[in-house]
Amino acid sequence: xxxxxxxxxxxxxxxxVGIDAPIDASFDRxxxxxxxxxxxxxLLGDPGSADADLTVYTFSLTDGRGxxxxxxxxxxxxxxxxxxxxxxxxxxxxxxxxxRGISGTVxxxxxxxxxxxxxxxYENEVAFGGDRRHADRRxxxxxxxxxxxxxxxxxxxxx
Amino acid sequence: xxxxxxAYPSADSTASRMAKAAAQYGYDGIVIRTREAEYDPxxxxxxxxxxxxxxxxxxxxxxxxxxxxxxxxxxEYTVLAVRGGTNALNRFAVExxxxxxxxxxxxxxxxxxxxxxxxxVEHGVRVxxxxxxxxxxxxxxxxxxxxxxxKLRELVTQYDTPxxxxxxxxxxxxxxxxxxxxxxxxxxxxxxxxxxAGLAEWGRLVARNRERASDSFIAPGxxxxxxxxxxxxxx
Numbered sequence: 001x002x003x004x005x006x007x008x009x010x011x012x013x014x015x016x017v018g019i020d021a022p023i024d025a026s027f028d029r030x031x032x033x034x035x036x037x038x039x040x041x042x043l044l045g046d047p048g049s050a051d052a053d054l055t056v057y058t059f060s061l062t063d064g065r066g067x068x069x070x071x072x073x074x075x076x077x078x079x080x081x082x083x084x085x086x087x088x089x090x091x092x093x094x095x096x097x098x099x100r101g102i103s104g105t106v107x108x109x110x111x112x113x114x115x116x117x118x119x120x121x122y123e124n125e126v127a128f129g130g131d132r133r134h135a136d137r138r139x140x141x142x143x144x145x146x147x148x149x150x151x152x153x154x155x156x157x158x159x
Numbered sequence: 160x161x162x163x164x165x166a167y168p169s170a171d172s173t174a175s176r177m178a179k180a181a182a183q184y185g186y187d188g189i190v191i192r193t194r195e196a197e198y199d200p201x202x203x204x205x206x207x208x209x210x211x212x213x214x215x216x217x218x219x220x221x222x223x224x225x226x227x228x229x230x231x232x233x234x235e236y237t238v239l240a241v242r243g244g245t246n247a248l249n250r251f252a253v254e255x256x257x258x259x260x261x262x263x264x265x266x267x268x269x270x271x272x273x274x275x276x277x278x279x280v281e282h283g284v285r286v287x288x289x290x291x292x293x294x295x296x297x298x299x300x301x302x303x304x305x306x307x308x309x310k311l312r313e314l315v316t317q318y319d320t321p322x323x324x325x326x327x328x329x330x331x332x333x334x335x336x337x338x339x340x341x342x343x344x345x346x347x348x349x350x351x352x353x354x355x356a357g358l359a360e361w362g363r364l365v366a367r368n369r370e371r372a373s374d375s376f377i378a379p380g381x382x383x384x385x386x387x388x389x390x391x392x393x394x
Contacts, residue, residue, distance in 0.1 A: 079346055082345065085343050086295075156202055
């Protein structure tokens with residue numbers, strides 16, 4: 001269909017979203033989009049979800065650090081933020097999400113809020129709780145593998 | 160703004176990891192709810208620029224055992240909270256001057272009413288709004304949690320009961336930025352500023368209790384030292 005004249009096209013806002021997941025997380029854009037739609041549908045209902053019109057534009061995930069751009073209609077950024085905040089797990093992988101900022105164009109959004117360094121990961125043996133444990137380290141953050149669970153810690157906990 | 164978080168061993172993240180995440184999310188400080196957690200508040204504050212207060216959330220089956228714990232821990236911890244969830248515990252907690260916060264009163268079989276709301280005002284006990292289920296549950300459980308929050312909100316507004324807001328994270332990934340919580344609050348019928356005031360209340364509580372614990376404190380409004388200049392001039 002012929003696209004709309006410029007003055008009646010919908011106006012969009014682009015939300016830069018930072019994602020924090022475990023190092024071995026392996027979900028993709030589709031998984032995040034599905035979870036976001038579920039979250040919006042459950043929190044805002046069908047009409048609210050349709051209004052917010054959340055679409056994942058760009059998505060990247062390396063070693064548990066992810067970045068995404070989510071498009072929403074102008075004036076719906078509040079509900080969009082709420083729906084994003086309710087994403088707590090993707091494919092049963094727990095994730096932390098945070099809206100870094102909002103822009104009027106994809107390009108401004110990328111330039112201002114995306115492309116942050118993720119930091120390299122090293123494997124370590126650390127002393128934790130009186131035992132030697134295997135751990136993955138990124139700068140001063142540690143994921144310490146205990147027999148039953150993984151504990152997230154920082155350098156301060158093993159000094 | 161502050162948030163009250165558990166820490167390893169009762170959460171998947173240590174106190175310092177929680178603090179680092181809270182700093183990134185824009186919080187000014189955190190209250191650690193877990194008594195068994197090992198951490199150095201001063202070291203964390205220095206490294207991540209976020210205030211860390213020692214707290215304890217008493218988890219007791221009955222008011223009698225909670226009462227003993229309050230006596231034991233009040234002096235040692237800046238913030239003392241009692242985990243509600245049964246009518247007996249809710250009733251007990253709001254009638255204790257030594258208790259700062261009644262947490263998750265509506266969880267489990269717990270309920271709240273006008274009598275408790277008034278008692279909480281009288282004894283200065285803050286009632287916690289638990290946003291955890293709103294963020295992390297779906298379906299029937301979330302519906303129940305939302306209707307419980309609404310009931311609690313109506314009572315708290317009616318009687319002007321002091322309150323705090325928390326997401327009760329079980330790992331640092333459950334934390335959410337204050338701005339996100341404002342948006343979620345708005346979506347479920349809360350006033351965004353009201354949510355922010357609930358987060359700030361943790362900070363006020365910490366500041367007040369620290370002042371009370373300091374050596375120069377005698378009673379509210381009473382200070383040790385010389386009289387003030389203004390009083391002198393009126394003589």
